[in-house]
Amino acid sequence: MDRSEVEAKMTDLLVxxxxxxxxxIAMSASFEEDLEVDSLGVVxxxxxxxxxFGVSIPDEEAEQIGTVGQAVDLVMQKLGG
Amino acid sequence: MTRRVxxxxxxxxxPLGHDVESFWKAALEGRSGVGQITAFDTSGYKATxxxxxxxxxxxxxxxxxxxxxxxRYDQFFWAATQQAIEDxxxxxEDDDPAAHRAGVVVGSGIGGMIxxxxxxxxxxxxxxxxxxxxxxxxxxxxxxxxxxxIRFNLRGPNxxxxxxxxxxxxxxxxxxxxxxxxxADVMVAGGGEAPIxxxxxxxxxxxxxxxxxxxxPERASRPFDAERDGFVMGEGAATLIxxxxxxxxxxxxxxxxxxxxxxxxxxxxxxxxPRPGGGGAARAMQNAIEDxxLGPESIDYINAHGTSxxxxxxxxxxxxxxxxxxxAYKTPVSSTKSMTGxxxxxxxxxxxxxxxxxIRDGIVPPTINLENPDPECDLDYxxxxxxxxxxxxxxxxSFGFGGHNAALVFAAHQTAET
Numbered sequence: 001m002d003r004s005e006v007e008a009k010m011t012d013l014l015v016x017x018x019x020x021x022x023x024x025i026a027m028s029a030s031f032e033e034d035l036e037v038d039s040l041g042v043v044x045x046x047x048x049x050x051x052x053f054g055v056s057i058p059d060e061e062a063e064q065i066g067t068v069g070q071a072v073d074l075v076m077q078k079l080g081g
Numbered sequence: 082m083t084r085r086v087x088x089x090x091x092x093x094x095x096p097l098g099h100d101v102e103s104f105w106k107a108a109l110e111g112r113s114g115v116g117q118i119t120a121f122d123t124s125g126y127k128a129t130x131x132x133x134x135x136x137x138x139x140x141x142x143x144x145x146x147x148x149x150x151x152x153r154y155d156q157f158f159w160a161a162t163q164q165a166i167e168d169x170x171x172x173x174e175d176d177d178p179a180a181h182r183a184g185v186v187v188g189s190g191i192g193g194m195i196x197x198x199x200x201x202x203x204x205x206x207x208x209x210x211x212x213x214x215x216x217x218x219x220x221x222x223x224x225x226x227x228x229x230x231i232r233f234n235l236r237g238p239n240x241x242x243x244x245x246x247x248x249x250x251x252x253x254x255x256x257x258x259x260x261x262x263x264x265a266d267v268m269v270a271g272g273g274e275a276p277i278x279x280x281x282x283x284x285x286x287x288x289x290x291x292x293x294x295x296x297x298p299e300r301a302s303r304p305f306d307a308e309r310d311g312f313v314m315g316e317g318a319a320t321l322i323x324x325x326x327x328x329x330x331x332x333x334x335x336x337x338x339x340x341x342x343x344x345x346x347x348x349x350x351x352x353x354x355p356r357p358g359g360g361g362a363a364r365a366m367q368n369a370i371e372d373x374x375l376g377p378e379s380i381d382y383i384n385a386h387g388t389s390x391x392x393x394x395x396x397x398x399x400x401x402x403x404x405x406x407x408x409a410y411k412t413p414v415s416s417t418k419s420m421t422g423x424x425x426x427x428x429x430x431x432x433x434x435x436x437x438x439x440i441r442d443g444i445v446p447p448t449i450n451l452e453n454p455d456p457e458c459d460l461d462y463x464x465x466x467x468x469x470x471x472x473x474x475x476x477x478x479s480f481g482f483g484g485h486n487a488a489l490v491f492a493a494h495q496t497a498e499t
Contacts, residue, residue: 018146019144019145019146019147019148019149019150020146021146036146040150040214040215040218043214044213044214044215047210047211047213047214051211
């Protein structure tokens with residue numbers, strides 16, 4: 001899976017699983033401030049990433065994610081890309 | 082000076098309508114909201130029918146991102162409350178001191194039952210780490226009250242009543258008491274339920290509570306009829322805005338009715354069966370009438386609990402006779418559940434709304450499917466067709482598993498001091 005595919009899938013997950021407006025989503029968008037994802041939403045997102053990308057994300061690594069782009073980076077790294 | 086409590090806003094989502102007026106029209110026409118269950122595959126279930134809320138779109142009321150986090154029960158109560166708040170014309174800004182004098186009491190029998198079932202399914206099938214972080218907030222019964230306090234900035238008393246099928250009647254009664262004792266000026270009061278899922282249908286079936294007239298869904302809920310065979314599960318919510326009378330008059334609010342009486346009692350008898358003879362139910366009614374300062378002959382209409390179970394309808398009839406004597410035979414009594422099914426914890430609020438609209442319009446809705454009355458049920462149940470009748474004082478009954486009994490009395494609002 002290349003980066004553009006991960007980005008597209010990440011965007012779909014944010015829309016479908018977290019109910020975020022598609023036009024608000026940019027790679028630079030911060031989950032907390034721009035997308036208003038609260039702590040429960042972060043857990044939902046991690047579960048969605050694990051389910052959809054077949055990766056495992058420990059809590060301490062999850063805490064490093066601040067933006068959509070950083071989440072894509074982490075998934076790419078887990079996928080060995 | 083005694084603080085009096087009036088009703089200044091109404092809202093509902095239920096099987097007959099998605100707003101107050103369309104519900105009321107359908108109820109007066111005697112329509113049934115019961116049909117085959119579409120929420121899940123009913124193969125293997127004893128009861129396959131329910132009164133579902135059809136085509137409900139939560140995003141009409143709730144932002145998509147928020148709506149998907151809520152149990153269906155919370156969505157119903159949120160929507161009904163938004164209607165009621167808009168109807169009453171109240172709004173509280175962030176720093177409004179009045180917001181601290183506005184609160185919520187919600188009643189629900191079982192809270193987020195659908196979410197509970199889904200959460201347990203996920204845990205069993207996929208393990209504990211796949212349970213949603215929202216599972217608990219979707220399940221707990223009080224969350225509807227918490228959510229509407231957040232949405233509408235209601236910072237006063239905030240609580241939840243869980244007394245099975247008496248829950249939202251108790252919520253309204255308790256909310257009125259909070260206003261009377263000066264703990265609040267405005268209260269959002271009501272309740273809801275969304276129990277149409279595999280676990281609840283199986284559980285109520287095993288308790289032998291549900292009708293199995295599966296081939297005739299519209300005729301299945303038949304309170305007081307000799308051929309009744311159980312209640313039909315319903316879903317939905319109703320909300321009343323209660324307001325201290327002077328507060329409402331000062332802002333020129335539209336006043337639907339006054340809440341004048343609230344009575345409670347316990348059967349102290351059995352978890353599902355009513356006390357034979359209806360003594361517990363009778364004491365709740367008696368207490369409500371006394372609280373209202375009225376005599377039984379002043380009650381012009383009784384909205385019965387009227388579930389359509391064998392035990393409820395004959396016992397409630399006996400209880401009405403015990404309280405009203407000969408006047409029982411002169412008082413129209415009808416069951417909303419004949420049309421809406423049984424909204425469990427939401428029933429008392431929806432049926433309070435019926436009493437209020439009966440007072441407003443001088444007409445009472447029928448008990449449908451009453452074709453062959455049980456000899457033990459010999460009162461005037463307004464069979465099958467609505468009836469124009471002046472209503473000054475209306476009483477609604479709600480009785481819950483566990484032997485919880487509640488009755489409320491609503492009165493036409495009088496402008497003169499009494």
